[in-house]
């Protein structure tokens with residue numbers, strides 16, 4: 001049997017809304033032609049309460065699936081237990097099967113697929129929640145078993161804390177583990193663990209330059225192909241300057257944008273500017289040209305050179321100031337002479353303590369000034 005796996009279509013994603021619809025539809029239509037079953041690993045919608053126009057488009061898109069679809073909800077759709085999430089509404093109106101801490105069996109030509117899904121839960125509880133819900137899972141001996149999740153993964157993100165680990169997932173009795181949430185195509189554990197990535201560009205990062213698509217897994221041959229869908233191209237470029245000047249920077253940006261767009265009309269372009277500026281010029285002085293809504297210029301240019309920045313940090317360290325002290329010092333400087341009713345640093349400290357403490361502080365200040 002062939003299973004198409006896609007994730008994170010983020011329908012209604014404001015920045016590239018039309019792309020979110022078109023590319024999800026491209027994935028579903030293409031998967032319907034090539035596979036027997038479609039899995040969608042969450043974040044079908046970009047927000048918990050989408051507008052009606054988005055819900056309508058979503059119903060139209062998922063109705064184009066000519067084969068069964070099994071899905072889970074993602075963190076973008078997660079609402080509390082008593083409330084309806086938009087994935088549930090989509091399931092009720094299109095017949096896609098939504099699972100959460102339970103399984104669904106799909107059978108075709110005598111072959112059985114058992115999919116156990118757990119929709120997104122807060123990361124700190126994820127591994128325990130999975131452990132508990134799997135205690136109620138009874139594996140269908142003859143079926144090809146798939147686990148579908150929408151979580152962060154300890155080994156795949158920096159500064160990980162309580163996330164589910166690949167090490168744990170590897171011990172579970174599944175033939176294939178499918179994950180959403182991470183918007184990049186990833187394959188681990190010798191192909192047993194896969195993330196198809198999002199069908200729409202949501203982050204303007206270099207890693208997002210890969211073509212969008214879905215995995216097509218063949219249970220017989222165990223072959224797993226990534227099928228590209230028709231999607232808007234994305235380019236990320238960095239431009240570095242040394243003692244750059246406004247005119248030169250503007251020209252370089254323009255040249256870069258035009259060169260990319262000439263080869264790839266309509267593409268999304270993100271350009272990040274780095275380096276130093278000519279002394280006397282500040283990053284904010286660089287007035288960059290406005291192109292169109294798919295061109296993003298991120299200006300990180302700074303006239304302050306690295307040595308000066310390091311010196312500043314070293315001085316602060318020598319003064320042994322905490323972030324809080326620094327904030328208080330800055331607050332005092334900014335408000336001095338402007339606020340006379342109370343002391344800005346004292347109100348800050350009482351706010352840190354709590355609302356009651358702040359009210360008491362203000363009452364006391366008021367009493368004092370009335371005397």
Ligand SMILES: [Mn+2]
Nearest residue numbers: 008043074181
């Ligand atoms: Mn997502």
